[in-house]
Amino acid sequence: MVYDEIFASRIKVADFSLRHTFESAQPLTFYGHYNNASNTLTYADGQHMLNVGFEGNAESGQIVVASRYANAIEDVKKRFRLEDDMNGMYASVSTDAFMRKAIGKYRGMRVTLNDPWETTVCFIISQFNNVKRIRGIVLKLIGTFGSDIKDDNDRVIGRSFPKSADLLNVTESDFKKIGAGFRARYLAEAAQYCTHNLDLYKLDPNDYEGLKSELTGITGVGDKVADCIALMGYGNMHAFPIDVWVKRTLEKFYFKGRKKSVKELHAFAEKKWGRYAGFAQQYLFYQGMNI
DNA sequence: ACCCAGGCGGGCG
DNA sequence: CGCCCGCATGGG
Numbered sequence: 001m002v003y004d005e006i007f008a009s010r011i012k013v014a015d016f017s018l019r020h021t022f023e024s025a026q027p028l029t030f031y032g033h034y035n036n037a038s039n040t041l042t043y044a045d046g047q048h049m050l051n052v053g054f055e056g057n058a059e060s061g062q063i064v065v066a067s068r069y070a071n072a073i074e075d076v077k078k079r080f081r082l083e084d085d086m087n088g089m090y091a092s093v094s095t096d097a098f099m100r101k102a103i104g105k106y107r108g109m110r111v112t113l114n115d116p117w118e119t120t121v122c123f124i125i126s127q128f129n130n131v132k133r134i135r136g137i138v139l140k141l142i143g144t145f146g147s148d149i150k151d152d153n154d155r156v157i158g159r160s161f162p163k164s165a166d167l168l169n170v171t172e173s174d175f176k177k178i179g180a181g182f183r184a185r186y187l188a189e190a191a192q193y194c195t196h197n198l199d200l201y202k203l204d205p206n207d208y209e210g211l212k213s214e215l216t217g218i219t220g221v222g223d224k225v226a227d228c229i230a231l232m233g234y235g236n237m238h239a240f241p242i243d244v245w246v247k248r249t250l251e252k253f254y255f256k257g258r259k260k261s262v263k264e265l266h267a268f269a270e271k272k273w274g275r276y277a278g279f280a281q282q283y284l285f286y287q288g289m290n291i
Numbered sequence: 292a293c294c295c296a297g298g299c300g301g302g303c304g
Numbered sequence: 305c306g307c308c309c310g311c312a313t314g315g316g
Contacts, residue, residue, distance in 0.1 A: 128299080179312085
């Protein structure tokens with residue numbers, strides 16, 4: 001019997017870009033490993049290592065999945081939201097010249113659907129921080145507190161993301177040692193809270209207000225981080241995270257540079273992009289950051 | 292040297 | 305409610 005067989009398969013897909021999806025500051029950006037030359041992404045999904053490649057262009061192509069995990073295809077479909085109606089989503093957020101330009105430039109960028117706890121940790125770390133350093137801290141967290149993923153010959157092929165219960169004995173001081181800075185206390189408390197007080201896996205992904213109120217109960221999770229978790233940890237496309245880039249971009253291109261409050265901008269996004277606001281946001285964010 | 296980063300908690304008016 | 309402040313750290 002062959003225990004160490006690599007399961008490989010292809011998925012036909014339209015409107016997909018692995019590179020833009022990887023580079024747009026989502027959880028996979030922080031702990032995945034992307035090879036620009038081969039256009040492949042390697043990451044841990046739970047206890048399984050997945051290797052995802054893409055052949056084709058932004059309009060259409062094939063995703064090539066290689067893994068020892070039999071359910072890899074389903075996980076990839078879920079993670080990259082391959083069942084989404086991209087034509088419908090693009091149609092409803094192509095509201096103006098700025099959006100059409102961003103979509104044209106980054107066509108195929110997906111809003112990924114990630115593990116709620118992993119998303120919570122990544123975006124607690126993200127606050128008042130930059131993408132490069134967020135990735136460094138997340139990788140150190142996984143390297144220090146995660147565990148090895150091995151193949152059937154006992155060879156180490158990757159590291160898994162620690163669950164909240166794996167971090168119960170990790171102190172604020174320990175989190176400072178991996179470079180988390182003032183966020184160290186938030187991480188230590190979040191591990192306790194999400195193990196003992198709040199089961200992230202029981203929240204209703206479709207209840208936006210409920211998600212916001214439960215998630216902001218975690219120390220270190222405010223309005224913006226809760227929106228990121230609702231969007232990328234639960235797939236709630238209604239969520240519209242407003243960070244410095246989105247705020248700046250909205251003010252510059254929709255309000256002639258005038259300062260607007262986060263509250264006003266939320267109302268604006270709700271009216272303009274409605275139930276796909278989160279999808280629009282990812283293009284606003286990425287375009288804004290790269291200008 | 293100085294400024295900034297996918298903000299938040301806490302205190303104040 | 306809004307506003308203001310401090311906060312750790314590393315890269316440009």
